[in-house]
Structures are given as structure tokens and as C-alpha cells.
Amino acid sequence: MQSEPKRLVLATHSGKFHCDEVFAHAVLRLALGLREAGVDYTLLRTRKPELIESADIVWDVGSRFDAEARRFDHHQRGAPLRADGTPFSAAGLVWQSYGEAAVAALLDAPDHARAIADEIEHSVVRQIDEIDNGVSPQGSAASDTLGLATLIGDFNPSWDDPASSGPNAGDAAFGEATALAQAMLTRRVGSLRARHAAEALVLAAHASGADPRILVLDRGMPWKNAVFAHALPVLFTVSPASNGNWMIDAMPPEPGSFAQRLPLPEAWAGLQGEDLVAQTGVADAVFVHLRRFVAAARTREGALAMARAALRDEV
Numbered sequence: 001m002q003s004e005p006k007r008l009v010l011a012t013h014s015g016k017f018h019c020d021e022v023f024a025h026a027v028l029r030l031a032l033g034l035r036e037a038g039v040d041y042t043l044l045r046t047r048k049p050e051l052i053e054s055a056d057i058v059w060d061v062g063s064r065f066d067a068e069a070r071r072f073d074h075h076q077r078g079a080p081l082r083a084d085g086t087p088f089s090a091a092g093l094v095w096q097s098y099g100e101a102a103v104a105a106l107l108d109a110p111d112h113a114r115a116i117a118d119e120i121e122h123s124v125v126r127q128i129d130e131i132d133n134g135v136s137p138q139g140s141a142a143s144d145t146l147g148l149a150t151l152i153g154d155f156n157p158s159w160d161d162p163a164s165s166g167p168n169a170g171d172a173a174f175g176e177a178t179a180l181a182q183a184m185l186t187r188r189v190g191s192l193r194a195r196h197a198a199e200a201l202v203l204a205a206h207a208s209g210a211d212p213r214i215l216v217l218d219r220g221m222p223w224k225n226a227v228f229a230h231a232l233p234v235l236f237t238v239s240p241a242s243n244g245n246w247m248i249d250a251m252p253p254e255p256g257s258f259a260q261r262l263p264l265p266e267a268w269a270g271l272q273g274e275d276l277v278a279q280t281g282v283a284d285a286v287f288v289h290l291r292r293f294v295a296a297a298r299t300r301e302g303a304l305a306m307a308r309a310a311l312r313d314e315v
Contacts, residue, residue, distance in 0.1 A: 007040070007041055007042055008032065008034070008041045008042070008056050008057070009041070009042045009044060009054070009055045009056045009057075010025070010028060010034075010037075010041060010042065010043050010044070010055060010056065010057045010058075011043075011044040011045075011046060011051060011052050011055035011057070011058045011059075011061065011062075012024075012025065012043075012044075012045055012058070012059050012060050012061055012090070013045065013046070013047055013060055013061035014045040014046050014047055014169070014170070015045075015047075015169070015170065016156050016170065017045075017152075017155075017156060017170060017173075017174050017177065018060075018132055018149070018152070018153065019091070019128050019131065019132065019148055019149035019152045019153065019181075020060060020089035020090045020091040020092075020128050020129065020132040021059060021060040021090050021091075022152050022155075022174065022177045022178050022181050023091040023125075023128055023148070023152075023181045023185075024059045024060065024072065024090045024091050024093075024094035024095075025043075025059075025174075025178045025181075026102075026178050026181040026182035026185055027091075027094050027095060027098050027099060027102045027185070028057060028059075028094060028098055028102075029178070029182065030101075030102035030105045030106065030182065030185070030186075031098035031099075031101035031102040031105060032098075032101075033105065037175060043171075045168075045170070045171055045174060046061075047061065056070060057070040057072075058070065058071050058072065058073070059071075059072035059073065059090040059093070059094055060072070060073060060074070060075075060089075060090035061073055061075075063075060063076040064076065065079060065080055065093060067093070067096070067097050070097075072090055072093040072094050072097075073090065073093075074087065074088050074089055074090060074092075074093060074133075080093065082126075086126070086129065086130065086133075086135065087129065087133045087135065088129050089128060089129040089132035089133060090132075091125055091128040091129060091132070092121075092125050092126065092128070092129040095117075095120075095121060095125045099117045099120065099121060099125070100113050100114055100117040102117075102185070103116050103117045103120070103189050106185075106186055106189040106190070106193075107189070107193055112192075112193060112196040115196065116189055116192045116193065116196070119192055120185070120188060120189070120192070124148070124185075124188065127147075128148070128149060131147075131149045132149070148181070148184060151180065152177045152180065152181060155173045155174070155176055155177035155180070156170060156173060157169070157170055157173055194222075195222055195225065198221040198222050198223065198226065199225070199226040199229070201217070201219075201221060202215065202217070202221070202223045202226040202227070203226060203230060205217055205218075206232055206234070211308070211311075212232070212233050212234070213233055213234060213235040213236065213311060214234070214235070214236050214237075214238060214304070214307050214308070214311075215227070215232070215234045215236070215237040215238070216237075216238045216239070216300075216304065217237065217238070217239040217240075218239075218240070219239070219240065220239050220240060220241065220242070221239075223237055223239075224251070224252070224255070225255075227251060228254075228255055234251045234261075235250070235251055235261050235262045235310075235311065236248050236249065236250055236251065236262070236307040236310065236311075237249045237251065238300065238303045238304055238307055240300070241296065244298070245286055245296040245297065245298055246296065246297050246298070246299060246300050246302065246303035247294060247295070247296050247303065248264070248294065248295040248296070248297070248303050248306050248307050248310070249293070249294050250262060250263055250264060250292065250293045250294065258293075260292065260293050262310070262311075263291075263292035263293065264288055264289075264292040264293070264294075264295055264306075264310050265292070265309075265310055265313040266292065267279055267313075268280060268288040268292070268295070268310075269288060269289075269290050269291075269292050270288065270289070270290040271287070271288055272286060272287035272288070273286075273287075276288060280305075280306055280309055281305075281309065282297060282302050282305045282306050282309065283302065284297050284298035284299050284302040285297050285302060285306060286298060
């Protein structure tokens, strides 16, 4: 009779849990294709040396970092630091080895896995490491009241909860916290994937456009970051709105700015309907915002005509 394959054993410490070991657990599950603890892998929350030593992957316990041996603790002397001296937590150490694979597991195609993993390292994982080691600008999770570290910490059973004592204390809550971390990571990867996909479409649309100052998109999508990142000379973007109109958006001069590289013409400000048609000469012009950063027409051709007229007006 053929024996069943050995079930992978994952181990971290027992007792109160923190964001770093919970997030690392979520990363490992995604990267290794694991679903449910106790079903297709064994999760040990323990401080018993013999159980830690025999586990296949260990993190946040064991006083040892050896990526090849799949040991990812950061509490021992000589624990690894980033190049700038920032200490790793278990989350960062596991992410170095398994982050890209976790991201790839959430993508239909792994084209952007490395870039997305790098972004998450910078925007999420590093902050988890800083908070866990007490070197974040906030100082601790306590001041990060809406952050992931605090939300995960809230899953720990309270002192007077029966689930806070006994040999399996907090295990069920650890699983619930992992589900939250995994859902967050899944959403973040999806958001970044969509942004990268939009960037490719924006670059292609700009390259094929008749005028490099006017970006024409056939679908609504985020476009400003791509324009900034690639220093495109865009002044106006034309794209469809959900109500059937076509929008003309003025490009801001820098991220987060409410100004425009080139505002829509002052003579158009606040006009709509027949007054705007008379002023622009565009038969299906709908409105121009009083602040001159956005306008609309009923058709793609009308919106393009308004954008071109705005450029001529400036000249």
C-alpha cells in the first residue's frame, strides 16, 4: 500500500500573537498553496524545543535565522538587519524568501510579481517589522490605532476569556487573524496588479495618440501615476464616465496637487449647456467645472474637440 505524503509542519510560538508572525503565516500559506491548518498542513504554536526543531518551517521562535533551513527568527543576537540598519521581524524574514511566490500565487500571470512584491515590502512589510521591533516613527502598534498591527492584535483573547488559557490558548484566534492578514494581502496585490495593468494601457494609449499632450483612454482607469512615473507631457486626459459622458481631466503638476499644468480656459469656467456650446463651439459640450480642472461632453469626439480647443486657447 502506498503511504500518504508527509504533511508539512509549520511552527511559531504559542501565547499572545503579533502582526509579524500572523502575516508571515498568511504569506507561507499563499506561497506554499496551503489552505486549512489541520487539514493539508500542521500548524504548531509552541515553545517546546523538540517540536520546534522537528518542524519543517519555523518563524518568530527558535533563536535562529537560516533561510535555507527555513528558520526565520529575529530575537537572537546577530539577527539580520536591512542594509540601512532597520531590523527585520518574522514578517520581513519570511517575505524575503516567500513574498514573491505569495504574490505570484494571487496573480493569473506572474508578470508583475517581483515589482508588486517589492512595493509590498516597502509599504507593508517594512512597517510591520518597524512596529514589531519598536523602531517605527509611531513607536508601537498602540499609536497605530487603525493599522494592521493593531487590528491583528485585537484578535488576541482578552485576559478573562476562557480561550486565553489552556494548551490551545489563542489558536483559533490566530487562525482568524491570519484570515484577515491574508485577505488584506490578497486585496493589496489585486490593487497593485490593476495599477500595473493600467500603467501598460496608459503608455500604449499615449504612444498611439495623435497629440502627446492629450491622453485618450477607452476605459476609465488610474492614469496619473503612470504619467508622473514616465514624465509624459500630458495636459489633458479624455476618458469615458459611468454615466455615458466623456470627461476631460486636466493633469496636475505634481502628485497630490489640486492645481493643473494647464487649466481649462477661463472663459469656460462654470458654464454648461447652451452657454458652454456657444463658448466652445462644441455641439455636445455638457459642463466645465468652475475650478477648470474637469469638463464633460456627450461623445468621445466632443471631449476631444474641447481638449484641442483648450490647447488652442492657450496658444
